[in-house]
Amino acid sequence: MPKHRIQLVALSPAPGDLLPLFLSRVPAGFPSPAEDYVEGRIDLNRLLIRKPAATFLVQVVGDSMEGDGIHEGDRLIVVKGKRVRAGMVVIAVLNSDLMVKRYQTRGGRAVLESSNPKYKPLEIPDGAELEIWGVVEYVIHPL
């Protein structure tokens, strides 16, 4: 019956192996032609979220904004505290519901528009309080 033996292999150099030692000092790294042009890699966090304390992610339910490339299940990068201007896509609070719509003004009235012909624009009646929860800056749509 053959004897089974376990052979141990050392991972560190055994005494007797000598590592070459540099006798003169070498400056760290090699002189690179790119040295003066090095930039930090693209960081999506820093590029897309400029005010982290005021930035929130939300998820879309429904298809009324498909014309803007916002589909069911997509996630939106929303910023609170930004000044709202006509033409911006916003998250609006209407009758306690949170909706994603495009904010427009028509003749001094606020209107919330969809970008899907199935849905009519919502005119905000005089005196009704429209609250803008935040402005949508980016949509994250997985393909």
Place this chain on the structure above:
Amino acid sequence: MLFTPSNPGSIVALVDCNNFYVSCERVFNPMLEGVPTVVLSNNDGCVVARSEEAKALGIRMTVPLFKIKDLVKVHNVQALSSNYTLYGDMSARVMEILSQFTPEREQYSIDESFLNLTGLPCPDLTEYGREMRATVRACTGIPVSVGIAETKTLAKVANRLAKKSRKAGGTLNLVGSPYVEEALKRTAVEDVWGVGPQYAKLLRRHRIENALQLRDAPDAWVKQHMTIVGLRMVHELRGIPCIPLELAPPPKKGLCVSRSFGHPIETLVEMEEAVATYAARATGKVRKEKRAATSLVITLETNPFKPAEPQYFNSYLLEFPTPTQSTPEVIHMALEALRKIFRPGYKYKRAGVLFPELVPEDQVQASLFDLVDRDRSRTLMTAVDQVQKKQGRNILAFAAQGSQRWQTRFEHRTPRYTTRWDELLRVKAA
């Protein structure tokens, strides 16, 4: 470039969030606006936050839910489980925004901070306070109140009045104000920072009922009855700053993880799981603070709200042979201590692991008889911490922590809107 500070004397603002937990919930659920809402403690036991409407119904802080069950039903009070993950993140956002207004900020609790406004070039402090309020509200949805004065204690007085007085509109500046005495008169003595119920009783016995009377009390009397700490507080009421901002929190001397159970625990096996879990969490916190534990105390309690059931309260102190940061080691000793005091036949409601004394981690001196490989243990713990940091606490646990069926209940907890990819706020495109 030099600027001449327009406010050479000391100026402190106290900014705190109104009904913080409820306010956090309302940011993500507008249907809660105007509706009486309460947030419940771990295990949905007691009320830990109330909206103004809930306060108006007479619901008091820390009242157990079962005591107000009828009120809740009749008035359709919304009762939510605490969502600490959410509140912690919202708190960080509020504080980040406040830090834009001054470089020196002392966080006092999850929803309040003192801000040092000394020397800042803002000629109109009230306006600055309003700007803080408006910015926090716009960027996070959280309403805050701002009190500004020469000292922390006065800033607290101002803050409370800012919150209560409709005229103030959420911001009150007492610096150089002709209304300081009026403000102090309107502050009951028990509402002064540093006056607890015992001192309040004492003061009232001596006809000191409001902050103005306290301010004008003679120094010798104050020192005699309220010690030098009380005297400091009175000086602060007079506008002399005595309590500096603590910009770096002092290292905590002791550390405790103690929770009540979702359902009472009766077996040793389940109790060992619970204690092991608390021990693991507590030891993780110790490592985070770069310290080591020198001893532990295990505590066990039955439910004091059920006096008909047999009651048992006990604790056990175990000193470690060497200070340690190692979870498996602490679990082992925690279970040893537990077995000394666990008694079958009781329905335990709560257990705790407490480290009464912590030392800096570089003070860990291995004893001659130390059998533990400290380096290997440290490598293991670092790896565990890194996985937990990246993937969440529940991904990796020690075997002794068990199946976790006794974990605290959060029946009505809202989603973790800001920390979980799968729990985001839903918006309608409809």
